[in-house]
Structures are given as C-alpha cells and as structure tokens.
Amino acid sequence: MPHFFLNKRLIILLVSIIILVSLIGFSLRDRDNISRPEQFIKDVVGFGHSLVSKPAQGIASALTNVEDLKNTYTENKKLKARLEGLAKLEQEISDLKRDNDELRDIVGKTDDLRDFTAIQATLISRSPDLWYDKIMINKGSKSGVKPDMAVITAKGLIGKVIDTSEMTATIELLSSDNTKNRVSALIQGKNEVFGLIDGYDREKKLLIMKDLPxxxxxxxxQNIITSGLGGVFPKGQDIGKVKELRVDQYGLTQIAYVEPSADFYGFEHVMVIVRPEDGKKEGE
Known part of the structure; x- marks a missing residue:
C-alpha cells in the first residue's frame, strides 16, 4: 500500500509538470486573443492597480499642491518684505531729497542776505496746542540767537525769536494770535504802500495787512516785504503777495489779505537773521 501511494504521487507530479509546461507554451504563443482565464486575471490585476494607483496619485498631487502653496507663501512673504523695504527706502530718499532741496534753498538765501548773516537751525519741537503759534529750534544763545531776531525759511519770513536758552530758542510764528506780534511791511509797486501785518485768518490761511491808506x-x-521800520525785522524780507482787498468797517483804510510766501507748517530748517548791530553787541 505505501508503494502504491508513492507511485500515485509521482504520477500526479509528472502530470502537473506536463500541464504547467503546456500552459507556459500556450501562453507564449503569438495570439490575437488571450484566454478567458488570462483576461479575468488581467482585469482583476488592472482593477486592483487602479484602486491603489488613483488614491496614491491623489495623495501625491495633494502633497505637491501643499508644497507649492508653502513655497508660494514663502515667496510672497519675501516679496512683501522687499516691497516694505522698498517703500521705506523711497520714503527715506524723498525725505533726503526734500531736506537737500530745502538746504540748497537756504544756502542760496544766505547769499542774498547781503548785509545780514544767518544762523542755520532745525525745528525740534512743535506743540499741538500751539501749532499755529510757536515752534522750538535747536540753536540758542550759545550760538548767538537772541530775542527779537527775525526767522525765515528759504521761501520767506515766518516769525521772530521770543526767548532763548543756551541750546534752544522759541519762535513765534506770523500765524500767532498774539495781537502784539506785528510786522511793519510795505507793498512794492510804483508807489510803495506801508502797513502792518497784524493777524492771520486760519480759515483762509492768509495773513492780514491793515492800516493801508x-x-x-x-x-x-503785488509783492509784500518787510519795511525795516519796526526795528525788529530787517528790510526786504519776503512776506507774500496780495490775495484779496477790502475796505475796513469804518471806510477809512484798506485791508489786504496776504498769501504767505513761506509755508508755516511744512518745513524743518530755518535761518535766524543776525543784523549788523546784533553782531556788534555780540562781540562787545
């Protein structure tokens, strides 16, 4: 009996080998159509591949999109920083250009002062409560600045010194409400007309010149300059131009509204005018 089973197993093994070789040979032949079992196997394998590959491709695509978004965010962040830096640089260039133009104008104005010398100074303080009235500059008595000295910008007269410390000085602007802050002025023309700059219309942003015949x-x-008769402001400093005219309430004099040559608010650099007599007193 054991011998019979051994022969049977051998026979089954040989038959299996023959069938396997036959199938391999059959599958390797050139055929137009494959067998149904092969079709079934290929369909199963293809379906399984599609089930696995599509989610895998979707995950890979999602990961790629996330990476692209991350790279885009990083690049946008860098570009934003560069744009902010560029805007800051442009602002700095604009400020430097404005300071340069202002200083150039001041240098040119200094050459036009003839008998007067000028102390160049920079605005350091301006109180919001006294915006129209006073400013503080970085030059004081140590630099030769004294009360009642006229103060100008490259465009024209803006006020006078009212008090000083060693390192600073306070300037009262022509736009101040102080009724004692008057400037003796004249209107240039065929006949010079004298009057007083006495007040400022904040709504119109115009100086008021009174007591005109x-x-x-x-x-x-018509141009308006300092007359030099008041004893404070040197003659010939530019004040502005006649903008409007009207007769006073009594009908005895004219009032001129004057457009200032100088901008009372958009400046950083000024010049304090030193008259010859101030220089002599300083040297004594």
Whole structure:
C-alpha cells in the first residue's frame, strides 16, 4: 500500500509538470486573443492597480499642491518684505531729497542776505496746542540767537525769536494770535504802500495787512516785504503777495489779505537773521 501511494504521487507530479509546461507554451504563443482565464486575471490585476494607483496619485498631487502653496507663501512673504523695504527706502530718499532741496534753498538765501548773516537751525519741537503759534529750534544763545531776531525759511519770513536758552530758542510764528506780534511791511509797486501785518485768518490761511491808506491803488498779486521800520525785522524780507482787498468797517483804510510766501507748517530748517548791530553787541 505505501508503494502504491508513492507511485500515485509521482504520477500526479509528472502530470502537473506536463500541464504547467503546456500552459507556459500556450501562453507564449503569438495570439490575437488571450484566454478567458488570462483576461479575468488581467482585469482583476488592472482593477486592483487602479484602486491603489488613483488614491496614491491623489495623495501625491495633494502633497505637491501643499508644497507649492508653502513655497508660494514663502515667496510672497519675501516679496512683501522687499516691497516694505522698498517703500521705506523711497520714503527715506524723498525725505533726503526734500531736506537737500530745502538746504540748497537756504544756502542760496544766505547769499542774498547781503548785509545780514544767518544762523542755520532745525525745528525740534512743535506743540499741538500751539501749532499755529510757536515752534522750538535747536540753536540758542550759545550760538548767538537772541530775542527779537527775525526767522525765515528759504521761501520767506515766518516769525521772530521770543526767548532763548543756551541750546534752544522759541519762535513765534506770523500765524500767532498774539495781537502784539506785528510786522511793519510795505507793498512794492510804483508807489510803495506801508502797513502792518497784524493777524492771520486760519480759515483762509492768509495773513492780514491793515492800516493801508484808502486813497492808494493796490492790486492783487503785488509783492509784500518787510519795511525795516519796526526795528525788529530787517528790510526786504519776503512776506507774500496780495490775495484779496477790502475796505475796513469804518471806510477809512484798506485791508489786504496776504498769501504767505513761506509755508508755516511744512518745513524743518530755518535761518535766524543776525543784523549788523546784533553782531556788534555780540562781540562787545
């Protein structure tokens, strides 16, 4: 009996080998159509591959998109930083250009002062409560600045020194409400017309020139300069131009509204005018 089973197993093994070789040979032949079992196996394998590959491709695509978004965010962050740096640089260039132009104008103005010398200074303080009235500069008595000295910018007269410390000085602007802050001025023309800069219309942003003779012909656009008669402001400093004219309430004098040559608020650098007599007193 054991011998019979041994022969049977051998026979089964040989038959299996023959069938396997036959199948291999059959599958290796050139055929137009594959067998149904092969079709079934290929379909199963293809379906399984599609089930696995599509989610894998989706995950890979999602990971790629996340990486792209991360790279885009990083690049945008860098570009934003560069743009902010560029805007800051442009602002710094603009500020430097403005300071440079202002200083150039001041240098040119200094050459035009003739008999006067100037102390160049920079604005360091301006109180919001006294915005129209006063400013503080970085030069004081140690630099030769004294009360009642006229103060100008490259464009024209802005006020006078009212007090000093060793290192600073306070300037009262022409736009101040102080009724004692008057400037003796004249309107240039064929006939010079004298009057007083006495007040400032904050709504119109115009200086007010009073006590103009009623019989004098005054035209819009005429230049107004300091007359030098008040003893504080040197003669010839530019104040502005006639913008409007009207007769006072009594009909005795004219009032001129003057457009200032100087900007009372958009400046950083000023010049304090030193008259010859101030220089002599300083040297004594």
């Amino acid at each position: 009623i019989d004098q012909e005054i035209k819009k656009g």
